[in-house]
Amino acid sequence: MSSSEALSNSHAPKATSGERALSLYVCLILLFLALPIFIVVPLAFSSDASLSFPPHGFSFRWFVNMVNRQEFLRAAGLSAMLAVVATICSLIVGSLAAVGLVRYHFPGRDTLLMVFMTPLIFPAIVLGAGLALMFSPLGLLRNFWGLLLAHMVVTFPYCLRTSLATLHEVDKALEEAAYTLGANRWRTFRHVTLPLMRPGLLAGATFSLIISFDEFTITMFLAGPGLMTLPLEMYNYTEFSLDPTIAAISTVLLIITSIAIVIIEKLVGLGKQFS
Amino acid sequence: MNGSINASASMGGATIGAARVDLDSVKKWYGPVLAVRGVSLSIEPGEMVCFLGPSGCGKTTTLRMIAGLETPDEGEIRIGGEAVNRLPPWKRNVGMVFQNYALFPHMTVAENIAFGLNMRGTSGSEVRAKVEAAMAQVRLADYGDRRPSQLSGGQRQRIALARAIVTRPNVLLLDEPLAALDKKLREQMQVEIKQLQRAVGITTVFVTHDQEEALTLADRIVVMEEGRIVQIGAPSDVYERPKSRFVSDFIGYTNAVSGKVEAITAGRARVSTASGHAFEVPAGEGISAGDRVDLVIRPEKVVVDPANTDGLMVLDGTLVHTVYTGAVTYSHVDIGAGDVLIAMSPNAHGEAATAPGGRLRIGLRPDTMLMFPSRG
Ligand SMILES: Nc1ncnc2c1ncn2[C@@H]1O[C@H](COP(=O)(O)OP(=O)(O)OP(=O)(O)O)[C@@H](O)[C@H]1O
Ligand SMILES: [Mg+2]
Numbered sequence: 279m280s281s282s283e284a285l286s287n288s289h290a291p292k293a294t295s296g297e298r299a300l301s302l303y304v305c306l307i308l309l310f311l312a313l314p315i316f317i318v319v320p321l322a323f324s325s326d327a328s329l330s331f332p333p334h335g336f337s338f339r340w341f342v343n344m345v346n347r348q349e350f351l352r353a354a355g356l357s358a359m360l361a362v363v364a365t366i367c368s369l370i371v372g373s374l375a376a377v378g379l380v381r382y383h384f385p386g387r388d389t390l391l392m393v394f395m396t397p398l399i400f401p402a403i404v405l406g407a408g409l410a411l412m413f414s415p416l417g418l419l420r421n422f423w424g425l426l427l428a429h430m431v432v433t434f435p436y437c438l439r440t441s442l443a444t445l446h447e448v449d450k451a452l453e454e455a456a457y458t459l460g461a462n463r464w465r466t467f468r469h470v471t472l473p474l475m476r477p478g479l480l481a482g483a484t485f486s487l488i489i490s491f492d493e494f495t496i497t498m499f500l501a502g503p504g505l506m507t508l509p510l511e512m513y514n515y516t517e518f519s520l521d522p523t524i525a526a527i528s529t530v531l532l533i534i535t536s537i538a539i540v541i542i543e544k545l546v547g548l549g550k551q552f553s
Numbered sequence: 554m555n556g557s558i559n560a561s562a563s564m565g566g567a568t569i570g571a572a573r574v575d576l577d578s579v580k581k582w583y584g585p586v587l588a589v590r591g592v593s594l595s596i597e598p599g600e601m602v603c604f605l606g607p608s609g610c611g612k613t614t615t616l617r618m619i620a621g622l623e624t625p626d627e628g629e630i631r632i633g634g635e636a637v638n639r640l641p642p643w644k645r646n647v648g649m650v651f652q653n654y655a656l657f658p659h660m661t662v663a664e665n666i667a668f669g670l671n672m673r674g675t676s677g678s679e680v681r682a683k684v685e686a687a688m689a690q691v692r693l694a695d696y697g698d699r700r701p702s703q704l705s706g707g708q709r710q711r712i713a714l715a716r717a718i719v720t721r722p723n724v725l726l727l728d729e730p731l732a733a734l735d736k737k738l739r740e741q742m743q744v745e746i747k748q749l750q751r752a753v754g755i756t757t758v759f760v761t762h763d764q765e766e767a768l769t770l771a772d773r774i775v776v777m778e779e780g781r782i783v784q785i786g787a788p789s790d791v792y793e794r795p796k797s798r799f800v801s802d803f804i805g806y807t808n809a810v811s812g813k814v815e816a817i818t819a820g821r822a823r824v825s826t827a828s829g830h831a832f833e834v835p836a837g838e839g840i841s842a843g844d845r846v847d848l849v850i851r852p853e854k855v856v857v858d859p860a861n862t863d864g865l866m867v868l869d870g871t872l873v874h875t876v877y878t879g880a881v882t883y884s885h886v887d888i889g890a891g892d893v894l895i896a897m898s899p900n901a902h903g904e905a906a907t908a909p910g911g912r913l914r915i916g917l918r919p920d921t922m923l924m925f926p927s928r929g
Contacts, residue, residue, distance in 0.1 A: 449653075449655065451651045451653060451655040452655050452657060452658075454620075454622050454642070454649075454651070454655070455649065455651060455655040455656075455657070455716075456657075456668070456672075457621070457622065457641070457642040457643050458620055458621075458622070458642050458643075458645075458647055458648065458649040458717075458726075459643075459648075459668050459669035459672055459716070459720065460643050460646070460669050460672035460673050460720065461643055461668070461672045462641070462643045465672060469668070470657060473659045474658070474659055
């Protein structure tokens, strides 16, 4: 059943059958999206030495293997470091840029906004190759700072976007009230605008952390021996040994991400960022 | 009175911000729109001035230029004699109350009031003392820990007022601060604002498009039309001696008959109307014999069925309809040829007896009529 059929059916006065079809359709999509999870998690607890599904026995051996392998811990450390620092930098630059873009009307404003957003739609492979070519003469290739810059390029649009969304909600009169009360631009931003942008900043941080931690394509061009992020290290590992260690790592990441999303959802309502 | 701000508690002792404010040929463009077309005005220290005018006439824009939230394209603004055109709002020491109060939603009431003091680097204990005094002054002493969202409209209004004056600004600017309140609360707040303004002696500019509010509050009213000042004067001046048909219509009822000037002799013009009446009214400047004019009179100056007709010009007419407002009744009387005059009569002895369609006599003093050139 196609989506357009299901949607048009739902307009009928007694759309019960159409609505049922739509629900089924949505469920199938969700199932499809979640399918890897249903396979990965059981695999992580498999006692088999290979990635065979369904697993033949239960064990924690792949979690033990994960912890025992230095490269995974090191890579996880680098990934976490990159994600956190890139997120903080992107949030600072993103929130300030949002204020500039929303509150001040200057020529080239729309163009600038588009330029900021391009990493969202630009093919990552092109971006990665381009950055590698640019960083190479600057000595930023296979270098932490180069990696950080690259991660900022991809996380910044998310921070900017969520900042823009909440900033539109902040009444300009509040900032003007702060001005008349003696607060200059910076103090107004610090004491009025920024606190009111908190929901957007938290949402931006969530996206940014996940995007950075997950980043593969661009990182591949810039990373190197001794400078491997977790996704790269996992990919490397699968080239030589296809055992459930990867599933174990994925499961841990899944749990951490779920907890983070639940916390953020409780704090600010992540769903609002998409409406 | 029960609902009044504690005006006797002065803001910590000293009188505050009685600065003079001057506007000198101030102009402001928004793109191609000339929003303010050369406004010149001097506001005396401690005076309360109301900007009054229809929507879009440039009241808010002018106020925002005084605050520093907009920059004039031409002309000069001086506060306390000092040119402030290039001074950002945070250096002007003005207090402003916004139409929707603009209280900081992420701060408590006390934090809101303390904001301006904190920005000035006032010490912690002094801030606490002043915030408490300000909250007491607007009778919300126990509300310090609340969020603005937990307050009623009138309470928010008071907090916004307290926040604006606690820093002892040179000028207090209010942009339709009562527009969001219901009539009863609005009238009560008018009294409170006036008392507070008197008590602290602060130079105040108040924007409104409510003529009654302007008449009640202002020491002087500045009537604006399409970005220009059309008249400045005390409330009674503006009401009794409007300089133009626009001002007379904007402040009070429109109550006019049109006619033609027959002759002008000894400072009096003889105006004949289509209804066959001849009014002898004071001659105005720039009007000569033969001109088409409108004669305007306030409804309260037209008497219904006068008992004593000494010095009155008596007109016979037909009652078209009546508007009963409780305290007074407005009678619309056709005096012939479709000329309608409105007469106001107090309902001292119950409702008026005449039914619409009935004959009615009205009396007026032609002296109290104002003559303006006919429009169009
Ligand atoms: N930010 C702006 N951009 C463009 N035009 C504006 C802006 N602010 C005001 N104007 C225009 O300037 C003129 C004066 O506006 P202003 O807000 O000063 O009027 P006002 O007298 O306060 O009216 P109201 O009683 O409706 O508040 C109007 O024609 C308005 O459309
Ligand atoms: Mg306005």
